[in-house]
Amino acid sequence: MALLQIAEPGMSAAPHQHRLAVGIDLGTTNSLVATVRSGLSVVLHDENGRPLLPSVVRYHGDGSTDVGYPAQAMQSRDPHNTIVSVKRFMGRGLRDLPDAGNTAYQFVDSPGMVQLKTVAGVKSPVEVSADILRVLRDRAETALGGELVGAVITVPAYFDDAQRQATKDAARLAGLNVLRLLNEPTAAAVAYGLDNAAEGVYAVYDLGGGTFDISILRLSKGVFEVLATNGDSALGGDDFDHRIYCWILEQAKLSALKPQDARLLLTRAREAKEDLTTHPEVRVTAVLGAGQLVDLLLTTETFAEITRSLVNKTLAPTKKALRDAGLEPEDVKGVVMVGGSTRMPQIQRAVGKFFGQEPLNNLDPDRVVALGAAIQANVLAGNRSDDEWLLLDVIPLSLGLETMGGLVEKVIPRNSTIPVARAQEFTTYKDGQTAMSIHVVQGERELVSDCRSLAKFELRGIPPMVAGAARIRVTFQVDADGLLSVSAREKNCGVEASVVVKPSYGLTDDEITRMLRTSQENAQSDMEARALREQQVEAGRLIEAIEAALGEDGDTLLNASERAEIDGGIAELRNVLQGQNHMSIKDQIEKLNHISGTFAARRMDKSVKRALTGHKLEELET
Amino acid sequence: MDFNQNFFELFGIAPAYRVDPIRLEQAFRDIQAQVHPDKFAHASDAERRLSMQWATQANEAYQTLKQPLGRARYLLHLNGVELHEETNTAMSPAFLMQQMEWREAIGEAKAAGDVPGLEHLSAKLRAEIAAQQQQLAELLDNDKNFQRAAEVVRELKFMEKLREEINHALEALDA
Numbered sequence: 001m002a003l004l005q006i007a008e009p010g011m012s013a014a015p016h017q018h019r020l021a022v023g024i025d026l027g028t029t030n031s032l033v034a035t036v037r038s039g040l041s042v043v044l045h046d047e048n049g050r051p052l053l054p055s056v057v058r059y060h061g062d063g064s065t066d067v068g069y070p071a072q073a074m075q076s077r078d079p080h081n082t083i084v085s086v087k088r089f090m091g092r093g094l095r096d097l098p099d100a101g102n103t104a105y106q107f108v109d110s111p112g113m114v115q116l117k118t119v120a121g122v123k124s125p126v127e128v129s130a131d132i133l134r135v136l137r138d139r140a141e142t143a144l145g146g147e148l149v150g151a152v153i154t155v156p157a158y159f160d161d162a163q164r165q166a167t168k169d170a171a172r173l174a175g176l177n178v179l180r181l182l183n184e185p186t187a188a189a190v191a192y193g194l195d196n197a198a199e200g201v202y203a204v205y206d207l208g209g210g211t212f213d214i215s216i217l218r219l220s221k222g223v224f225e226v227l228a229t230n231g232d233s234a235l236g237g238d239d240f241d242h243r244i245y246c247w248i249l250e251q252a253k254l255s256a257l258k259p260q261d262a263r264l265l266l267t268r269a270r271e272a273k274e275d276l277t278t279h280p281e282v283r284v285t286a287v288l289g290a291g292q293l294v295d296l297l298l299t300t301e302t303f304a305e306i307t308r309s310l311v312n313k314t315l316a317p318t319k320k321a322l323r324d325a326g327l328e329p330e331d332v333k334g335v336v337m338v339g340g341s342t343r344m345p346q347i348q349r350a351v352g353k354f355f356g357q358e359p360l361n362n363l364d365p366d367r368v369v370a371l372g373a374a375i376q377a378n379v380l381a382g383n384r385s386d387d388e389w390l391l392l393d394v395i396p397l398s399l400g401l402e403t404m405g406g407l408v409e410k411v412i413p414r415n416s417t418i419p420v421a422r423a424q425e426f427t428t429y430k431d432g433q434t435a436m437s438i439h440v441v442q443g444e445r446e447l448v449s450d451c452r453s454l455a456k457f458e459l460r461g462i463p464p465m466v467a468g469a470a471r472i473r474v475t476f477q478v479d480a481d482g483l484l485s486v487s488a489r490e491k492n493c494g495v496e497a498s499v500v501v502k503p504s505y506g507l508t509d510d511e512i513t514r515m516l517r518t519s520q521e522n523a524q525s526d527m528e529a530r531a532l533r534e535q536q537v538e539a540g541r542l543i544e545a546i547e548a549a550l551g552e553d554g555d556t557l558l559n560a561s562e563r564a565e566i567d568g569g570i571a572e573l574r575n576v577l578q579g580q581n582h583m584s585i586k587d588q589i590e591k592l593n594h595i596s597g598t599f600a601a602r603r604m605d606k607s608v609k610r611a612l613t614g615h616k617l618e619e620l621e622t
Numbered sequence: 623m624d625f626n627q628n629f630f631e632l633f634g635i636a637p638a639y640r641v642d643p644i645r646l647e648q649a650f651r652d653i654q655a656q657v658h659p660d661k662f663a664h665a666s667d668a669e670r671r672l673s674m675q676w677a678t679q680a681n682e683a684y685q686t687l688k689q690p691l692g693r694a695r696y697l698l699h700l701n702g703v704e705l706h707e708e709t710n711t712a713m714s715p716a717f718l719m720q721q722m723e724w725r726e727a728i729g730e731a732k733a734a735g736d737v738p739g740l741e742h743l744s745a746k747l748r749a750e751i752a753a754q755q756q757q758l759a760e761l762l763d764n765d766k767n768f769q770r771a772a773e774v775v776r777e778l779k780f781m782e783k784l785r786e787e788i789n790h791a792l793e794a795l796d797a
Contacts (some may be wrong), residue, residue, distance in 0.1 A: 143793035380663035419678045480659035600668040612634040
């Protein structure tokens with residue numbers, strides 16, 4: 001309850017108190033949690049001193065779950081209930097998964113996102129991811145000895161809106177306050193750039209277990225500006241394993257394997273891949289369920305040959321990203337390698353050849369993303385304000401609307417710096433038309449059917465008029481997490497109608513609550529306690545933020561009565577905090593937010609003016 | 623907060639076609655350093671919302687002013703000249719003829735798989751665009767001839783399309 005120990009009014013609450021914040025790399029194969037301790041970003045280990053948490057969850061009939069190494073150890077024996085690489089299913093429907101038939105899972109198609117049937121019931125990828133995040137949260141809170149203020153969760157830069165929203169939902173479900181969704185290559189660039197005082201154009205080549213990203217960044221004077229990003233959110237180390245697996249089947253003349261045997265050979269394939277990083281050849285041996293023996297020799301040459309097309313699949317997005325940035329390979333000063341899969345020698349060679357230089361491998365490719373995320377989390381939690389930097393990131397894929405004939409009208413082009421908003425006007429095509437359906441899509445293709453459908457909604461109540469007379473303004477807003485919200489408004493004859501949508505795959509607050517309720521450890525009373533706790537933390541955060549602001553600007557930007565109103569709001573919130581009613585705390589939080597709105601606006605104006613004044617002064621001096 | 627403030631005012635620079643790109647970028651960065659949502663992740667809801675709006679506005683302003691064509695359009699808009707690019711497609715016959723020649727040349731080079739040919743066309747186009755931009759600067763900053771400037775902007779838009787076409791052709795041949 002440390003957050004609720006309130007300081008005297010006027011004194012900002014313990015400004016140097018270190019707020020506990022972490023960076024989480026929620027990976028396809030492995031996940032990590034890191035934090036900044038004594039100014040250094042460090043990965044937090046489990047009780048056995050292991051930094052990685054395999055992103056594997058096993059569900060039991062009695063409702064208990066195993067996460068990490070124990071689950072991984074059982075994946076061959078219990079393939080239906082042991083979920084690996086769940087990141088590949090985030091925000092994806094069944095039709096998005098071309099190799100769904102090859103896996104041991106029993107998929108349940110459901111609107112928006114596929115689900116998995118297990119002995120513990122049907123699980124959504126969001127719930128499985130939340131189970132992984134919960135273990136990392138517990139690890140962090142144990143190691144740091146307190147409750148987390150928040151977390152930065154990393155996502156592949158090429159994740160679309162559905163995948164991002166699913167990730168954020170998983171974090172909420174795990175009880176984490178998401179400070180920011182941060183793109184993995186950008187997180188790596190922060191860790192690398194700050195370490196090496198890098199300046200100039202850098203490429204981050206990030207090949208993980210299941211995703212590939214390429215980001216081109218310009219680093220200068222503390223600004224990390226993403227110029228362009230590209231990738232493939234379904235390409236990673238898993239695919240290299242799969243190529244070896246297919247090679248084994250072909251060489252050993254195997255077909256129609258049982259799920260257990262398939263899982264075993266996939267595991268052997270992964271081990272062979274890892275061994276080939278340091279050895280010129282490896283033996284692949286396995287005894288299948290029926291007693292059949294597999295014994296093969298795989299050389300690095302063969303491995304490179306059977307995976308050549310995969311390597312090339314990473315170079316095409318790399319070329320596109322460079323072209324979008326308006327650059328040539330020789331303009332790139334350094335290529336930072338990220339993700340365990342970049343250890344493969346054929347990847348190192350191909351990237352080196354493409355950019356005409358040795359790739360940079362001086363940071364551990366497994367850890368660099370988590371370390372960068374932790375550094376950013378530390379800043380976002382408000383722990384440091386001295387040496388500041390700025391991240392200017394972009395959206396990876398264009399956002400648009402369906403127009404007549406199933407065509408896409410792009411509203412926000414890819415590689416736009418976020419946050420970004422854009423409005424587009426549309427009109428009716430029939431006389432007396434009173435409703436219009438709005439279909440939001442994401443992707444680069446011209447046909448709606450080739451893009452990802454994000455949301456569909458109807459704008460009703462358009463006053464009847466002749467075709468083409470109505471003016472419907474659709475506004476897209478993408479926030480700093482890369483998440484989209486859309487609103488539409490008809491503005492004519494003084495009549496306005498507007499609606500705000502959340503993309504259809506996202507979970508509503510009700511669904512999150514239901515999921516929390518169904519997870520075994522959350523009985524009704526726990527729910528109440530949790531809601532109260534959340535509101536108390538939120539209230540503490542708000543009071544702290546406003547008091548800090550009052551300390552800085554309260555005397556200059558507010559007159560006596562305005563000041564009194566805010567002080568009154570804070571006092572009232574403190575008052576309801578004495579009680580146990582989370583609803584009344586929530587109401588008062590909203591009220592205080594409202595009361596302090598004008599003050600917030602004035603502070604923002606002041607900062608902007610200060611930014612420009614500083615600039616002008618500099619110019620006078622020169 | 624004044625969202626009606628124009629983009630030049632936002633960055634504290636004089637409204638003109640000729641801008642110092644380094645100064646523009648510095649002003650953009652100075653403002654983002656103050657308003658970016660990363661600076662307000664732990665602040666109140668009200669401040670977070672404002673920060674997103676401000677940062678969005680700063681991005682929009684910078685993207686508009688950074689591109690020569692965007693800057694020209696915006697200056698015309700400030701001077702009450704709307705381009706109506708979707709509906710107003712009237713161009714001089716001479717310009718249209720030239721456009722057709724360009725298109726033919728690009729089409730032929732593409733069909734022949736002539737990468738050096740396309741690159742040559744690209745360089746030639748770049749030079750023409752630069753000359754047009756020079757003219758635009760004169761018209762907007764010196765002559766204040768906004769009507770003529772609007773015509774040049776419309777022509778430049780066509781030329782940008784040609785540039786895209788060449789890039790697409792090169793991309794297609796690359797793959």
